[in-house]
Amino acid sequence: MKKIGFICGSLRTGSYNKVLLNEMIRLAPKDWDTSVISFKDLPLYNYDEEGESEADSVTLFRESIHNVDGIIIVSPEYNSGIPGPLKNAIDWASRTKHKDDKSPLINKPFAVAGGSPGNIGTALGQMQIRQSLLAMNAQVMAGPKLIVGRVHEKINEDTHNLDDERTQKHINSFLSSFNNWVEKF
Numbered sequence: 001m002k003k004i005g006f007i008c009g010s011l012r013t014g015s016y017n018k019v020l021l022n023e024m025i026r027l028a029p030k031d032w033d034t035s036v037i038s039f040k041d042l043p044l045y046n047y048d049e050e051g052e053s054e055a056d057s058v059t060l061f062r063e064s065i066h067n068v069d070g071i072i073i074v075s076p077e078y079n080s081g082i083p084g085p086l087k088n089a090i091d092w093a094s095r096t097k098h099k100d101d102k103s104p105l106i107n108k109p110f111a112v113a114g115g116s117p118g119n120i121g122t123a124l125g126q127m128q129i130r131q132s133l134l135a136m137n138a139q140v141m142a143g144p145k146l147i148v149g150r151v152h153e154k155i156n157e158d159t160h161n162l163d164d165e166r167t168q169k170h171i172n173s174f175l176s177s178f179n180n181w182v183e184k185f
């Protein structure tokens with residue numbers, strides 16, 4: 001079994017990216033043990049509050065990353081970039097509680113996906129997410145990319161599921177590539 005964590009870049013209850021994330025979990029390879037890692041309880045990053053006295057939510061968030069074999073981030077973009085709460089989470093994960101610890105981001109396989117109501121939804125935001133992860137020497141899958149434009153039109157109004165066949169095909173090939181990517185490390 002591969003342990004694969006999913007992080008949603010949106011905290012919104014009705015988030016389209018949460019719907020996309022849930023569809024990815026539904027279509028995930030059978031040998032994946034999936035989990036959702038939330039950053040909603042993290043405080044705003046502050047150097048004065050890191051280290052031995054850091055909040056429990058920070059320690060837990062880092063441990064959740066450490067305990068999985070790979071992570072898929074599914075996120076919107078805000079103002080052509082990385083959503084602030086997600087960047088905050090990456091910044092916390094890049095630091096350590098004890099001086100001699102290593103960040104769980106180092107060498108961790110990652111992939112980035114996302115959807116937005118716009119046509120080129122999340123292409124720019126995804127680039128920034130990859131850039132921040134690469135700064136920590138995470139193993140970020142370069143491609144294939146999963147960029148779901150006009151995402152709201154691909155979600156069934158009644159079931160609230162993403163049941164667009166073309167998108168499901170893209171998801172399947174993205175997940176299969178990430179499966180191979182995780183096996184490399």
Ligand SMILES: Cc1cc2nc3c(=O)[nH]c(=O)nc-3n(C[C@H](O)[C@H](O)[C@H](O)COP(=O)(O)O)c2cc1C
Pocket residue numbers: 010011012014015016017018075076077078079080081115116117118120121122
């Ligand atoms: C602060 C803010 C900035 C946004 N900037 C962009 C943007 O640059 N590009 C884009 O495609 N959508 C942008 N949007 C629209 C989001 O893609 C849209 O709200 C989307 O539904 C958010 O994802 P979610 O449904 O997963 O919460 C922005 C939304 C907010 C709230």
